[in-house]
Amino acid sequence: MAEQQQHVVVEQAVSPPLKEELYNLQPQEIEFFKQQTGIQDDDELKRHIIDVQKEAYAVFPYTCIRRFGFTVLKISRFPAYQELLRLGKERPGALFLDIGCCFGNDIRKAVADGFPVNQAIGSDLRQQFWDLGYKLFKDTPESFPVPFIQGDVFDPAFLSPTPSAPPDTPLPPLHSLKTLTPLHGRLSIIHASAFFHLFNEEQQHTLASRLALLLSPEPGSFIFGAHGGRTEKGFRTEDRFGRKREIPMFCHSPESWTELWEKDIFKEGEVKVWTRLIETKRPEPGESSPGVSHLMLAWSVTRL
Template sequence: MAAPVTFQRVADLASTIDKSVESFTNGKAEPSHQVEWYQPKLTNLPETARKLFKDYSGINESEIVEHIHRVRDRAWDILPYPCIGVFRFLDFGAHLSPIYPTVLERVIAGETFLDLGCCFGQDIRKLVADGASSDNLLGADTEGRFADLGYDLFKDSGTLKARFYTQSIFDEVFLPEWHGKVDVIYLGSFLHLFDFEKQKIVVSQLTKLLRRKKGSLVFGRNLGADQGGAFRMNALGWDLYRHSEQTIRKLWAEAPDGDWAVSAELTRYQSEGWDDGRRSWQGDEIKQMYFSAVRI
């Protein structure tokens, strides 16, 4: 069993994600539409999104795209993340994971689910649309205004019972009221924001939240590559981390509090809502990884 990771100050640990607007806009003081990761129009509404906005949110089909544009552009003015600029939140990425049917079955049965880095809470809405009760669903993000926009995006402020928290995983005490009470945690486009040592801090925090029993689960998706490691995404000016199957297993091999069975697969980096199906600024060497880690 690996030794617990030693904590340092939040300012040292979270520097990768604590970016000013200038960090997302190539030095401009305001959110800019003149960057490669801002797609002006949604030219292809994914079928999953169309069905969810129609059946769950009750939006007329002819109004869905315009509605998405309005909320997306409000979010862009808050923080111009690439996943917002290119409508990647419309993937509802958790349901694309190979383990999603198992996750859905467990959540429907009453297990507690946390979406870490939840943005609008779109994956929480997908679970509810697929039959899960929202009572046992949690979301956490460092930007609380995204949760508010989520209610606007999905038109469910009067019905959704999920709980949203504005907090950083690098806070020394993270969601203390949920320690040992969470069954499933989802990490969507999250791990690749941090170097390997910071990811060890993330994993250490997650193990505090998860129930100390066989079957506790973390799953997610992130940037991947055949050869894992840190790299510079020049278009964004960011230092990110691509996992290979070997590096994601190494990360969980060093996790505290138990042993973990890890599964991982690399796929093409793409999104249904992108206007070209694949953003050219990513490069062919970047892939997408789906992974799961189950306590054994």
């Protein structure tokens, strides 16, 4: 937990101010938020989202909050998303965990598209973001009864690093869980986006090994997501305008990411890894620089 907090403190010291002009929802995102919130007026919806954004940025100034990343329906863009929905319908009791879930926007998208609401779980370091999710989407723990488990995945008291076989006894009610450890070997799907790149190489290895313990041994169970990547693994030292980053970001390449999961975290032949580098350019209103290209690594790890 100390490592995660140390990273957070440094980022907070250099956080830029909010800019309303970064608000730029696409038609399908506007439709989703109108459906979820009941707010039909475009200007009113914009004011509502910005108000929640300000509260969240005061909790912790993540870049994805500043840039309205929580309004992007990113989970549904992954090839693995349709498999998530299929498992939810066809595998009895299939459990889905969104780790680093923030407001719970990706979980709400999956539930809206048909994933069983009583088989989804959210987890994050900060309870405040999940609570703000109710405000953002104008729902409640009763109308959106997905359990949230607060904690630090690097804390062994929250997620044990010791392997254990799935117990023969039934899993306690999800709402009664206080840690992720009881979910060892229980999860059919794990989603982790904009999460791994918050940590250095050693921490990313630790995170991967702990998430692997949560994955069900049943073939077809999978982990998926996206985060910063490079053509060759190493540190990204520039920000989105080509300036030197205060904290270099460690990024895997498709090859190193595949090797990590297929040869290190799991035994050879246990999983199949899919990866794709996606180039993005993010200019910012009011900046003279047009921005520089960044690579995102989209991926999935599926049990064979």
